[in-house]
Every structure is written in C-alpha cells, then in structure tokens.
Amino acid sequence: MGLSILWLVPLLPLIGAIVNGVGAGRLSRKVVSGIGVGSVGISLAIAIACFADLLALPPEARRVTQALYTWIQSGDFHAEVRYVLDPLSAVMMLIVTGVGFLIHVYSTGYMGHEKAYGRFFSYLNLFMFSMLTLVLADNFVLMFLGWEAVGLCSYLLIGFWYERPAAAEAGKKAFVVNRIGDWGFLLGIFLIFMTFGSLDFKTVFDQAPQRLAIGSSVATAIALLLFLGATGKSAQIPLYVWLPDAMEGPTPVSALIHAATMVTAGVYMIARCHVIYLLSPFALEVVMIVAIATALLAATIALVQNDIKRVLAYSTISQLGYMFVGAGVGAFGAGIFHLMTHAFFKALLFLGAGSVIHALSGEQDLWKMGGLKSQLPKTHLTFLIATLAIAGVFPLAGFFSKDEILYEAWVRGHPVIWTAGILGAFLTAFYMFRLYFLTFHGPSRLTEEAKRHLHESPNSMLMPLTILAVLSAIGGFVQIPMLPGGQRLEHFLDPVFADGTAVVAASHAAAQAPEGAEMLLMVISLAVALAGIFTAWRFYVADPAIPRRLAEQARGIYKTLFNKYGVDEAYDSLIVQPIYRGSVKLWEDFDVTVIDGAVNGVGRLIQGGSSVLRRAQVGYVQVYALILTVGAVVVIGYLALR
Amino acid sequence: MPGSLIPLAAYQLVAALLFTIGLVGVLVRRSALIIFMSIELMLNAVNLSFVAFSKQNGQMDGQIFVFFVMSVAAAEVAVGLAILVAIFRNRETANVDDVHLLKG
Numbered sequence: 001m002g003l004s005i006l007w008l009v010p011l012l013p014l015i016g017a018i019v020n021g022v023g024a025g026r027l028s029r030k031v032v033s034g035i036g037v038g039s040v041g042i043s044l045a046i047a048i049a050c051f052a053d054l055l056a057l058p059p060e061a062r063r064v065t066q067a068l069y070t071w072i073q074s075g076d077f078h079a080e081v082r083y084v085l086d087p088l089s090a091v092m093m094l095i096v097t098g099v100g101f102l103i104h105v106y107s108t109g110y111m112g113h114e115k116a117y118g119r120f121f122s123y124l125n126l127f128m129f130s131m132l133t134l135v136l137a138d139n140f141v142l143m144f145l146g147w148e149a150v151g152l153c154s155y156l157l158i159g160f161w162y163e164r165p166a167a168a169e170a171g172k173k174a175f176v177v178n179r180i181g182d183w184g185f186l187l188g189i190f191l192i193f194m195t196f197g198s199l200d201f202k203t204v205f206d207q208a209p210q211r212l213a214i215g216s217s218v219a220t221a222i223a224l225l226l227f228l229g230a231t232g233k234s235a236q237i238p239l240y241v242w243l244p245d246a247m248e249g250p251t252p253v254s255a256l257i258h259a260a261t262m263v264t265a266g267v268y269m270i271a272r273c274h275v276i277y278l279l280s281p282f283a284l285e286v287v288m289i290v291a292i293a294t295a296l297l298a299a300t301i302a303l304v305q306n307d308i309k310r311v312l313a314y315s316t317i318s319q320l321g322y323m324f325v326g327a328g329v330g331a332f333g334a335g336i337f338h339l340m341t342h343a344f345f346k347a348l349l350f351l352g353a354g355s356v357i358h359a360l361s362g363e364q365d366l367w368k369m370g371g372l373k374s375q376l377p378k379t380h381l382t383f384l385i386a387t388l389a390i391a392g393v394f395p396l397a398g399f400f401s402k403d404e405i406l407y408e409a410w411v412r413g414h415p416v417i418w419t420a421g422i423l424g425a426f427l428t429a430f431y432m433f434r435l436y437f438l439t440f441h442g443p444s445r446l447t448e449e450a451k452r453h454l455h456e457s458p459n460s461m462l463m464p465l466t467i468l469a470v471l472s473a474i475g476g477f478v479q480i481p482m483l484p485g486g487q488r489l490e491h492f493l494d495p496v497f498a499d500g501t502a503v504v505a506a507s508h509a510a511a512q513a514p515e516g517a518e519m520l521l522m523v524i525s526l527a528v529a530l531a532g533i534f535t536a537w538r539f540y541v542a543d544p545a546i547p548r549r550l551a552e553q554a555r556g557i558y559k560t561l562f563n564k565y566g567v568d569e570a571y572d573s574l575i576v577q578p579i580y581r582g583s584v585k586l587w588e589d590f591d592v593t594v595i596d597g598a599v600n601g602v603g604r605l606i607q608g609g610s611s612v613l614r615r616a617q618v619g620y621v622q623v624y625a626l627i628l629t630v631g632a633v634v635v636i637g638y639l640a641l642r
Numbered sequence: 643m644p645g646s647l648i649p650l651a652a653y654q655l656v657a658a659l660l661f662t663i664g665l666v667g668v669l670v671r672r673s674a675l676i677i678f679m680s681i682e683l684m685l686n687a688v689n690l691s692f693v694a695f696s697k698q699n700g701q702m703d704g705q706i707f708v709f710f711v712m713s714v715a716a717a718e719v720a721v722g723l724a725i726l727v728a729i730f731r732n733r734e735t736a737n738v739d740d741v742h743l744l745k746g
Binding site (some may be wrong): 617618619620621623625626627 | 665672698
C-alpha cells in the first residue's frame, strides 16, 4: 500500500507550501504550524511505509518506479514526471523527511517570535518538496527541476531576513555561485542526451558501459561537467564560498538546507551517476583530489573562526569533502553512509547552536559565550554527543562513517589520501572541541544583556535535539563491519551499485585489506580523534594562554587562516570586479551609445521625415480638391495620349 | 443620331462646359453652399452626357445610371447640408477656408 502512494511524499509538502504561502499573514500561527509540520509528518509516515514495502521485496527487485504523467513531449525527446524508489533514493528520502520533520518541529519553537511565520513555513515546505523531487526523480530533467528548486528555496531562506543587507547579499551570492555549478550540470545533461538520446536513469546507466569505453573522453567530459554542478551545490572547491555566508539565514535553515540535506545533493547525484564516474578513472581522480583538498582547506579555516555558525559551516564543507572522497575512491556506499550520519550529527550541531543562540538572544560570537554547561544542561548534553560523533569517537555514528571512507581510501590504494584524511580528522576533532569548550566550559563571557535573558529552550526545540542525539549515537550501528550481519546499509545499497561494480570488475580486482589492517586503521583514527580532543582541551580549558601565544608566534599563518586564505577577496578582484567594471563599461559605452542611440535614432528619423511630409497637409479643402483635379487630369491625359 | 437635328458633339460641348463651370466653382469659391451647388452642376454635366450617349447608342443603361446619380446626389446634398448646418452652428461660418483643423 505504501509504494502506490509514493507520489504523496513530495506532494504533501507542496500543498503545505501553497496553503501557507497563499494564507501567509491571514492564518494563525497554530494553523500554520499544523499545516507546515503536519504535511511533512504525514510525508515521513508514508516514506516509512514505502521503505517497509521496499524492504519486503527481494534485493534484486528493489527498484520501483511510479510514472505520474508525461511532462515534456517533443519529437524524440520525452520527459516524464516519474519517481523511482530504490535503496539509494529510499535512504535519501528517509533522511530528508526524517531530519526535515524534526527541524520543522524545532522551527515552531525557534521561529516562534518571528513576524513572517507563515512565509517561513511556506518556504521550508517548498524546500521539502523540491528536495524530495530531486532524490526521487527517475530522469535527469526532473532531477534538474528539483536541483534548481532547492537552489531557489536556499536563496529565499538565506535572504529570509531580507531587511538585513548582509542576508540579502548572502542570498544573492549563493544564487549566483550555484548558477555556475548549474551551468556545468546542465551542459552535462545535454551531453548525456547527445550521447544516449535519452535522459532516463535506467536507459542511460544500462547503456553507458556498452556505449562508452573506460576512460573515453565523453565519459570524462560528462563526469566532470556533472561534478562542476556538484561543487556548486555541495560547496566544494572552487565554488564553496557561498556556504559560510549562507549562515545569514535562520538557524533551522542552516541545519536543514546548508548542513543535512541540500548540500548533500551533489554527493547523491554522483552516487546516482556512479556508472559514468567509474567509466572515467580520471574524473574520479579529480573528484578525489578536489574533495580531500576541500576537506583540509575548510578544516584549517574552521580552526580560527569565532562565529559559532561559521565554524559549523566550514565543518560542513570539510565533511562534504569526506563524502566526495568516498565517492572519488569508488566507495559510493561509504559516501552515502557518511552523508546519513553527517545529516544526523550536523543537523544536531546546528540545532544545538541555534538553541544556544536562542538562549543568548542572538549572540553568535564564541568569545561571548562560555560556561553554559550548567545553564543549558540538555542542550549541552546533546551538543556533546554530536561533537563526539563528528570528531569520530567510538562508538558514535561519525566514527564508523568517517573510518569507512578512510578505510576504503586505504585499501583501494590511496595512502596519501588516507594520510590527508587522518590529518583532517585530527583538525575536525580539534576545532569541534574548541567550539564545544569555548561555548560550554570555562569562565562565562556573556554580556549583561544576554545574561538577563538566559533560558533553556522550549520543549519543541529540545525534543528534536534529543531524537537527533539518539540517532547520532546509534546511527553508525547499521554499518558495523566486524559483527555478523554487519554492513547492513552497504548490503542494502549493493543492488544500486552492482552495475557499477560490474563495470570496474574487469580493471580492478576487488579490494580487500589484509586481516587485522581494518582494526589497526580504526585504532589509528580513534587515537587521532582523541589527540585532537586532548589538544583542544589543553588549548582552551587547561591553559588558555597557548592559543594566543601561538597566534602571536605564527602571525602570518593565523592571519591567512582567519582571512580564509583570502579566497573571497581573490574571487572579488579576479572575477566579480572585472565583470562588474566590464558591465559598467558596456552599459556606458555600448548600451548608452549604440543601443539607446539606435532606438533614439529611429525616432528622430521618423520625426524628421514627417516634419517635411506634413507640409502637404495644408488643411484647405480646395487645395486638396485642386490636387485631386490635377491628378485626375494627369491620369486621364496619360491614358488618352499614350 | 436618327430623328434629331442636333449632333452628339453639341451635347458633349454643353456637358463639358457645365462640368468646367462646376469644377472652377468648386476650386475658387469659398462659400460651402456655392461649392455644393457647383458639385451638383458637375454631376448634372455627367448626367447630360450619359443621356446623350444612351440615346445615340439606343441603349437604356446610361439613362438608368442617371437615376442612380440623381438619387445619390440627393442623399449627398442632404448629408452635406446637415454637416454644413452643424459647422455653421459651431463656428458661425460657412467659409471653407476657416475650417482647417486638419492642417499638418
């Protein structure tokens, strides 16, 4: 029964978005919350029912499609609105509806004082619809629709407080930067259509191994163009610059869109197109190198940022890098696994940060927090769990997923990537615990204003935190390698990636590490995480003078990191300013002189011509009569005398 | 022309004369009333030559055509005079030189 109403999963949030959007300002807050949260809640229930139905099928048959109607029909080309439920999209659907539902509940508390309450929930529901369309789409056209729509929602929600110039700017930046990625994605889709004559996932991916040789330039071009799209949406080098600024949006939005779901769309898309990537080892290498570079770059920037949400934003970029590393080494399942656990703990971190910000009446500066452990006990506990999870401490979710990626990198013959990943894991543990210690431990550095209003958050906010904390704690157990019947998620995803395995089976022997190596690698990554935590403790609790001394001694490095390597400034002077100045030049020189000149010239020509011709209209009837007569005489004379 | 002493050319001459008088009247007189009368003169000049040719050729077409011309002329005069009266009421003049609103 679940599978037959799969289409309701995206549709219900859309209805919610329309009702709340049309009724914004007229419906009471209770009704808005009911519609906003209720539609996503029912969606979640249906999604779970669909998932249960899918599990009941034998593994090979777990690919159910549901065609709603033909959307575009033009000659050979046709695109349907058709949803597909296979293990990959099912996992994504559950993450999106599950985390989305919790964040909707949280928003009723966090945005409780907001004027534009209806507008907020309308956008949030629209986002749910878009994201579900993206992950459930069965062809590239519908996926692109979802892809663009989540970008639109992201823009609307980043600029939700549009009265603030910074928020409006950030929304614009996100939109423009994403446009560059979307351009690549669209070109990739065109190339796929040119090559395969179809945009259906099944047709394309079934034909790909026959039509394209391994390493062929077409496969590489498609893979790289699609990856450009992924770098935009999933904030990788070179298009990651919009994500830190996106923190101008309300915190639940940061949690839902800019941490848990939308930014992982690129990872999902690459996992979905894994056949094409496996056909192009070069493209996979590019993905891997870009990803590990992003992971390290973002992690180093996160070390010195002082805004609680910005640290989390750079952390998100870094963790997305890890997911792409998983994809880049060919372990798509590991990437998706990390995507899932990351959705849990990063959503929890953002919601916890939101709870802190809420308690402090909007304070986001880490240096104006401190000692909040006793005042916000529940927030503190859940935040600690999430921080341990992202740092990769056994047995929380992040440990398993990050370790899985690093393990895959190692056994597939990329020790350099593994080393860089371990270094990144150390940095992650360090900056996350820096954030944790500065917020919850040490002396209180609160402003008087914040102290007066300090309060633990309402239950509507604490409930999602608790659920996400449980998920962050146990989320990794679906994939414990040692236990019998372990790696359940990977086995569940196996049918999706089976065709890809067939592609590479010829060129790669199945990678398998020697017995015991897995254990050793796990111990190393755990040790590294603990070392990071210990260092953070030394720096920010035991001896707070150390970081200041280090910053003094390595002034250059500190400045570089603090200024985020100057990437924003470089983009501004290398790309934005030249385009801006070029546009001004075009406007002044070309538009004003040539375009306006041509338009005004036509007007002046007609005016001039008519000023001559209008003299003929003397206004005296008898002159007209005379002209008529003369004309008649001339015509008759000509006819008579010819 | 059987049964008649007056040749066709004489009719034509008179018709041409009448037409010319009418035409000159239309072109040179300023009073709208006179212009109307001149137009009637031109129409009747044409009628005269219609009738003459009709008689000459022994066919009735021309004479029937004259009836049409006369009825159209009557209608035209009725409308024209109405316009003239309207103009006169508005502008207190029947002089066509004073009515030149459409001057470019």
